[in-house]
Amino acid sequence: MRLLTIKKSFLFVLFSLLVWTNSFASVTMLGNRIIYPSSSQDKTLIFSNNDKTPALVQIWTDINNPSSSPDNADGPFAAIPSIFNIDANSKQIVKIVYTGHESLPKDRESIFYFNYLSIPSVMKSEAEQNKLMLVVTNRLKIFYRPNGLSGSSDNTINDLIIKRNEKLLTIKNPTPYYASMTTAIITKANKKSTVEIDMIAPFSERAWPISTEYQSGEIHIQLGLINDYGVEKFRTINIL
Secondary structure (H helix, E strand, O other): OHHHHHHHHHHHHHHHHOOEOOEEOOEEEOOOEEEEEOOOOOEEEEEEEOOOOOEEEEEEEEOOOOOOOOOOOOOOEEEEOOEEEEOOOEEEEEEEEEOOOOOOOOOOOEEEEEEEEEEEOOOHHHHHOOOOEEEOOEEEEEEEEOOOOOOOHHHHHHHOEEEEEOOEEEEEEOOOOOEEEEEEEEEEOOEEEEEEOOOEOOOEEEEEEOOHHHOOOOEEEEEEEEOOOOOEEEEEEEEO
């Protein structure tokens, strides 16, 4: 067990120290989010290497730590395999398994984060040129979804309650699903303003400031939300 820990630490440190003039993104995962139903024994993920050389990939999960590493990974998921080689122009199947022992809420989703780091094999010609490599950690959301939740995640954008409260745009999420918001475009007459909004937890409310000219009078608001399939959906409302 200690040997495996040392191996994981060494790989992560090695990856972190390498910097290239061009970022490496040849290894990709199908999908940009992971939905994990509570009834599932595991979830299958597909990785692809579109480069001409093999690559080494390492996976870990965390609760909410953007600076996490394999050493301090605290997410309740195990990846099988968690470290693997992927050949050039090939695919790799990975399964993640929920390993949490603490009970999670059964009336709403819980969120965790999935990280994967890849490093390509360096060809002899490139090594001789003393090139530096920039390796980027890819980070995706894992939504742990209990069975039997009310409503439908696909209808979340229509269930949101949007209000203008003086200087604020307030959005209430009355659903048991996370609302992965993107932007709110506010239009008044011929003027537009974009408000950068983000995720709203289940059964919660968030507010964002809006410019003075949009604080009164009739406005139109177009909301963007990313659904389970990574597709952006839109909804437009009028506020008098």
